[in-house]
Amino acid sequence: MTTTIPSPSPLSEFSLIDRFFARATRQGEHVTLGIGDDCALLRPPAGEQLAISTDMLVEGRHFFADADPRALGHKTLAVNLSDLAAMGARPMGFTLALALPDSDPAWLAPFAQGLSALADRYACPLVGGDTTRGPRNLCVTVFGSVPGPQALRRDAARPGDDIWVSGTLGDARLALGALRGEWSLHPDDLALARRAMDWPEPQIALGLALRGVARAALDVSDGLLGDLGHILERSNMSAQVNVDDLPRSALLASQTREIQRLCTLAGGDDYQLCFCADSAQRPRIAAIGDELGIRLTRIGTIAFPDARRTMLHLHDKTGAAVAADYKSFDHFQ
Amino acid sequence: MTTTIPSPSPLSEFSLIDRFFARATRQGEHVTLGIGDDCALLRPPAGEQLAISTDMLVEGRHFFADADPRALGHKTLAVNLSDLAAMGARPMGFTLALALPDSDPAWLAPFAQGLSALADRYACPLVGGDTTRGPRNLCVTVFGSVPGPQALRRDAARPGDDIWVSGTLGDARLALGALRGEWSLHPDDLALARRAMDWPEPQIALGLALRGVARAALDVSDGLLGDLGHILERSNMSAQVNVDDLPRSALLASQTREIQRLCTLAGGDDYQLCFCADSAQRPRIAAIGDELGIRLTRIGTIAFPDARRTMLHLHDKTGAAVAADYKSFDHFQ
Structure with missing residues (x-):
């Protein structure tokens, strides 16, 4: 040394x-x-x-x-x-x-x-x-x-809580995939998606507004599946999430279903907030979204863990189960 | 990105x-x-x-x-x-x-x-x-x-303040020079000097004891000359320092005068405290050194800047001026 x-x-x-x-x-x-x-x-x-x-x-x-x-x-x-x-x-x-x-x-x-x-x-x-x-x-x-x-901790989710996400998910991953050659995008579309990847906006105003309103929260940085998993693990809860409810841009919504699911579920680099709140807070949360001009989308529900202790249950709009085998980001795997 | x-x-x-x-x-x-x-x-x-x-x-x-x-x-x-x-x-x-x-x-x-x-x-x-x-x-x-x-800031030195240093200076630099081949040391001596370089001890107890006693302080990490220079610059003061008073280990004191001066003045990696205190605090500072078992050495005096605005005046025990051309560490020079 x-x-x-x-x-x-x-x-x-x-x-x-x-x-x-x-x-x-x-x-x-x-x-x-x-x-x-x-x-x-x-x-x-x-x-x-x-x-x-x-x-x-x-x-x-x-x-x-x-x-x-x-x-x-x-x-x-x-x-x-x-x-x-x-x-x-x-x-x-x-x-x-x-x-x-x-x-x-x-x-x-x-x-x-x-x-x-x-x-x-x-x-x-x-x-x-x-x-x-x-x-x-x-x-x-x-x-x-x-x-x-009033701190929004990961360990505070309770059974029956709604699960919410701010903004849209997946555009940063859409850009990354195009840059990597996993799929192709029109140059204008790539420029749009890159903006999400390169210029993420921290949701400070939303975090402040959610004090005393949300129970648990985190930012989606490594992909929704993995990040929501942190809340479930720390809170010892499970969750039902409807993958068709995950908010996405018009650009992402125009891609194949596989790309949409990969980008929204395991995208990473979103920097949107995922938070859990009592269902009685729905009107207040809607008002916060209106005040701040931020899209807030209810994507699922928190529950006690089931007997098999599967934490995350994904389904689509028809109610059919969706495999949760999208993996999120880790530096040492 | x-x-x-x-x-x-x-x-x-x-x-x-x-x-x-x-x-x-x-x-x-x-x-x-x-x-x-x-x-x-x-x-x-x-x-x-x-x-x-x-x-x-x-x-x-x-x-x-x-x-x-x-x-x-x-x-x-x-x-x-x-x-x-x-x-x-x-x-x-x-x-x-x-x-x-x-x-x-x-x-x-x-x-x-x-x-x-x-x-x-x-x-x-x-x-x-x-x-x-x-x-x-x-x-x-x-x-x-x-x-x-009570925070010990760099901008608080006042004219007439004593300048103090804790512990000894220069052993880390002595080890470094030997490792680099600038000079040679007996293996036992190198092991001793390396201990100073590899296992520096933060002077937390001393910092706490100096609250309300010292005015200005910093830790000597880049070499005494450069670091004391920060106090002088931020406080808009000058200083007289006797280079023969700089505390050094018996090992360093056995080296040539050139090595001793280089290591004590511009060594770096010392992590001792250099602090300025009113001369009325001498008994209290002596007591702190005794209580903590830490050598505390008075090395000079703070003064108003002179007409030529030379901040640091070095002299030896005979009173003869010593050139302050030892340079301390900077990453981008």
Whole structure:
């Protein structure tokens, strides 16, 4: 274990952040001390809990080497904000650790712009960071606040709860499949689907609105089947889901049934919220969808586990069973 | 930008953490919800501020590919805890994002052991994580708490303050130089110096004891000259430092004067605290050193900047000026 050769300027890490990320470091209302000290200091709202999530994006694994750096900046923060949304937490700030092969301004400037625009929009300033040379790797840790009892945990689903999904599922996977050559799309359609893949929008406003309304929630990042499975496992519940009710774009709805099912059930990269709520909350949830202009779709029901302890029962609109053999994403399988 | 192929088990990321890091995830007194949800939930002490720091360690840059994984686990967390110490913050928890070329138990098990032992010792549990395949990269973000007015910031040094350093400086750099062939050491001496490099001890207890006693502080991670420079720059002050007063081990004191100066002034990887305090605090600081069994050495004095705005004036025990042309570490120079 070692460090590298001592080298000329002790200030250029700060300079790099000053130069490219100044817009992102504007101090938010919760930030007492931002970048430039050993630690950032944040003042969480009195009585609230701190919600924390971290995600690491690796070149060649989570993004292509030639990915649009502006979109990558956006997505790097978006996937973390999505975790706050899924908890019903309000963003307070984030740290960014970057390994980069070089400090090329042609990459850093648009990356910082994409990231800063989203940070601005959610009043979530960059409060600390680390930069180093190495294979490109982007690690964000994000901090939010939530009144403890209102946090949307995965372990809180109850029998009879409705299962809901926001927005539409599957467009990011539709784009990925086309880029990989699994199927083909007209270039205009691919551009549309890529937008879902490259510029996901974290559902922060929805997460906040669901405090005290939803019981359990998570964001669909690895595919609905696997992610809903986390709620079922943590809550020790089973679920019935109608695969024909899964919300999808007109573009995805125009594909073959196999593609539609693969993309909606096991797509990944959706960053929509999947949440469980008492059926008495239906009018309130409909009102939230109207207020926020977000499509909210009821896709199934939570139940006690059955004798065989099959957690997830899929069926189509005719009531016929659908095999749940679509697999979601895992990095070490 | 893309994700990778959907693959079999949605649970093996959790399994990897369950299998190797269970000891580190034991919930601490501030942890309401640990690993397994979209976010961890922490409850900071009422009225205290949150101190946050992040560090990224890259194979080939911060550690050798064949580094002892147990030492690496220790050091990965230690360098972050050292930032909390430098702020006078008490550890609450940390997140760990790992990119690994494979999930080899022969590496993961000792890495997790080294990390967990230190996490245990400082009651600083692992509260969240992310694992992915990629070139080896270890990113820790650490959280602590500190009453806001007692935080040891870099911008608080005042004219007349004593400058202090804990422990000894330079042994890590002495080991590095020997490993690089810059000089040679007897194998027993190298083993001694390597211990400083591979197993740094974060000065948490000292940081806590210095609340309300020291004004400014930081940890010496990139070399004393560069790090003290951060205090001077942020505080808009200058400093006089006697290079013959810099504390060093008997091993380092037996080397040439050039090696001693290089290692103490621009060594890096020391993780000792450098702090500034009113001279009226000398008896209290001596008592803290005695209580904690830590050597605390007065190395110089803070002053207003001079007309030429030279921030750092080095001299030896005869009063002769010493050139401050030792450079500390920066990743992009």
